[in-house]
Amino acid sequence: MIYPHSKTLLEKFNVRSFRPNFWLQCLFILLLALVIFGPIMNLLIWTVTESWYFPHALPSQWGFKYWQQVFNPYSDVSGSLFTSLLIAVLTVVVCMIVSIPAGYALSKRSMPLRVFWMLLFLIPQAFPNLTVYMNIARLFYDFGLNGTLLGVVIVHSVHGLMFSIWISVAAFSSTDPMLERASRNLGAGPFYTFFHIVLPQAAPGLIASCIFVFLESLDEFTGTFFVGSPNISTLPLLLYTASMEGNYQIASITALILLVPSILFMVIIHKFMKPEMLSKLGK
Amino acid sequence: MRQTTSRNLLKNHLWLIAPAALMVGIFFLYPLCFSLYSAITLDNGAFTLSHLHKAFELYSNDILFTIVIVLSSVVILAVLSVTIAALITLSPFRSLTKTLGFLYRLPLFIPFIVTAQMMRTFLAKNGLMNNAFVASGLLTPMDTVSFLGWSGIIITFVWKQLAFSTLLISGAMAALDDSQIRAARNLGASRLRILFQIILPQIIPTLGVAMVLSIVTMMSVLSVPLMIGTGSPTMMTADMAFRINSYGDYHVANALGLVSYCICAGLAWFYLRQNLKEKGAN
Numbered sequence: 001m002i003y004p005h006s007k008t009l010l011e012k013f014n015v016r017s018f019r020p021n022f023w024l025q026c027l028f029i030l031l032l033a034l035v036i037f038g039p040i041m042n043l044l045i046w047t048v049t050e051s052w053y054f055p056h057a058l059p060s061q062w063g064f065k066y067w068q069q070v071f072n073p074y075s076d077v078s079g080s081l082f083t084s085l086l087i088a089v090l091t092v093v094v095c096m097i098v099s100i101p102a103g104y105a106l107s108k109r110s111m112p113l114r115v116f117w118m119l120l121f122l123i124p125q126a127f128p129n130l131t132v133y134m135n136i137a138r139l140f141y142d143f144g145l146n147g148t149l150l151g152v153v154i155v156h157s158v159h160g161l162m163f164s165i166w167i168s169v170a171a172f173s174s175t176d177p178m179l180e181r182a183s184r185n186l187g188a189g190p191f192y193t194f195f196h197i198v199l200p201q202a203a204p205g206l207i208a209s210c211i212f213v214f215l216e217s218l219d220e221f222t223g224t225f226f227v228g229s230p231n232i233s234t235l236p237l238l239l240y241t242a243s244m245e246g247n248y249q250i251a252s253i254t255a256l257i258l259l260v261p262s263i264l265f266m267v268i269i270h271k272f273m274k275p276e277m278l279s280k281l282g283k
Numbered sequence: 284m285r286q287t288t289s290r291n292l293l294k295n296h297l298w299l300i301a302p303a304a305l306m307v308g309i310f311f312l313y314p315l316c317f318s319l320y321s322a323i324t325l326d327n328g329a330f331t332l333s334h335l336h337k338a339f340e341l342y343s344n345d346i347l348f349t350i351v352i353v354l355s356s357v358v359i360l361a362v363l364s365v366t367i368a369a370l371i372t373l374s375p376f377r378s379l380t381k382t383l384g385f386l387y388r389l390p391l392f393i394p395f396i397v398t399a400q401m402m403r404t405f406l407a408k409n410g411l412m413n414n415a416f417v418a419s420g421l422l423t424p425m426d427t428v429s430f431l432g433w434s435g436i437i438i439t440f441v442w443k444q445l446a447f448s449t450l451l452i453s454g455a456m457a458a459l460d461d462s463q464i465r466a467a468r469n470l471g472a473s474r475l476r477i478l479f480q481i482i483l484p485q486i487i488p489t490l491g492v493a494m495v496l497s498i499v500t501m502m503s504v505l506s507v508p509l510m511i512g513t514g515s516p517t518m519m520t521a522d523m524a525f526r527i528n529s530y531g532d533y534h535v536a537n538a539l540g541l542v543s544y545c546i547c548a549g550l551a552w553f554y555l556r557q558n559l560k561e562k563g564a565n
Contacts (some may be wrong), residue, residue, distance in 0.1 A: 131540030219394030
């Protein structure tokens with residue numbers, strides 16, 4: 001009874017104080033937008049710059065000269081792009097092969113030591129991993145895995161494993177156990193049931209985890225820096241080398257190639273990903 | 284009968300987890316233990332503290348630099364992400380909060396190396412930021428300074444991690460019981476007071492998790508100090524890479540790694556202790 005009355009009072013009270021508040025919040029959002037889009041803008045400008053010297057506020061010469069250089073079939077970039085994509089796809093395959101069974105097993109509440117296993121897969125994210133990478137590189141050196149595709153794929157998979165397992169546990173947990181039991185009761189074998197009943201239900205979550213692992217692998221720098229160099233050149237390594245040589249145009253175009261899938265993914269899952277969901281993750 | 288089937292099931296399940304567990308064990312836990320072992324032993328396996336001593340002697344400045352950078356980034360990060368999340372939760376202007384909710388998430392999946400490259404050009408002496416200040420008349424071209432260096436590293440870390448920590452914190456705020464906020468508002472509490480006395484105490488655990496995860500991330504990023512830093516002092520990650528690539532000196536590099544674990548563990552412990560204290564007080 002009192003509620004509507006107090007609400008109108010509140011509104012009346014707010015009408016006066018809202019105006020400056022509203023503009024303050026607008027200003028805050030505007031500043032945030034400038035801070036977020038400023039660096040991205042600068043990157044975009046650098047991709048179409050041919051020369052840009054100190055006192056000029058904007059490039060003195062614009063053009064697509066470097067784009068032709070980058071997308072020349074014989075350039076380093078197309079080679080690195082191919083290597084990066086190959087590594088990312090292989091990493092997704094390895095992660096899925098390993099984490100679909102693990103995710104399925106861990107989605108069962110009756111699993112003994114379930115929390116322990118979940119924490120075990122969290123560990124690669126809970127330690128500063130640079131030290132680990134340099135020791136992996138040293139171990140791989142003994143096995144001749146340094147500078148090979150396999151070595152880099154292994155490093156990326158371990159890094160992506162946490163995401164793929166945690167997301168697939170969530171995906172399998174959301175499947176209906178009754179359907180599984182019904183299928184078994186009707187005489188289907190465990191493998192038939194898994195592939196025809198359980199897997200299709202978990203597919204959306206698994207696809208999300210694939211995309212996640214793919215992006216993580218595409219963007220990985222530190223592990224590739226230690227394990228892959230100098231033989232394997234992925235896009236992040238190429239970006240780093242180009243940037244350190246002061247070749248900002250090539251570096252910016254490479255960065256743009258890496259930027260587009262990450263922003264696209266963000267915009268796509270913006271619709272599905274509510275912050276509230278995160279508080280349920282891992283339960 | 285029932286016993287055996289459940290035991291079989293259990294065995295099957297362990298078998299399903301085994302490949303993943305083995306992978307983490309061989310390719311993460313083993314190198315991790317190896318780095319700890321290597322940090323405190325000589326080549327013949329005898330225990331020594333000389334590597335740690337050497338690491339402190341050569342790099343104590345950089346260790347301090349790293350701690351200062353990480354702590355200031357985390358403080359800025361906490362303030363900014365709580366502000367954004369609070370605006371989203373408490374602001375009465377739905378259209379504004381929608382824009383804000385979309386905006387802050389944009390950098391979520393942008394990789395560190397791309398962020399570093401953007402900042403390397405954006406914060407430079409003739410980067411877009413300085414040029415914008417000059418164009419708006421705030422600075423003259425001669426007054427501009429390059430932000431590459433410690434401030435650039437902090438800006439890059441905050442820019443990149445803001446999306447992640449805000450996402451976690453606004454998630455925690457959205458999961459709060461709405462009726463408490465409504466009750467407080469009906470009793471006449473201002474929005475600021477609601478934030479500090481009702482929302483913040485309840486989301487402290489999430490805030491802590493977000494900050495600890497951010498600290499671990501910052502302590503393991505190599506590209507940012509290499510691309511934004513000015514060389515000396517620099518962050519420990521850059522020192523470790525240098526130690527290995529130039530000298531092949533794994534012992535001192537691993538000793539530095541041990542120090543970085545200790546810093547992370549120390550900060551995580553601090554957070555846990557605060558958390559326990561609060562629980563004890565209640």
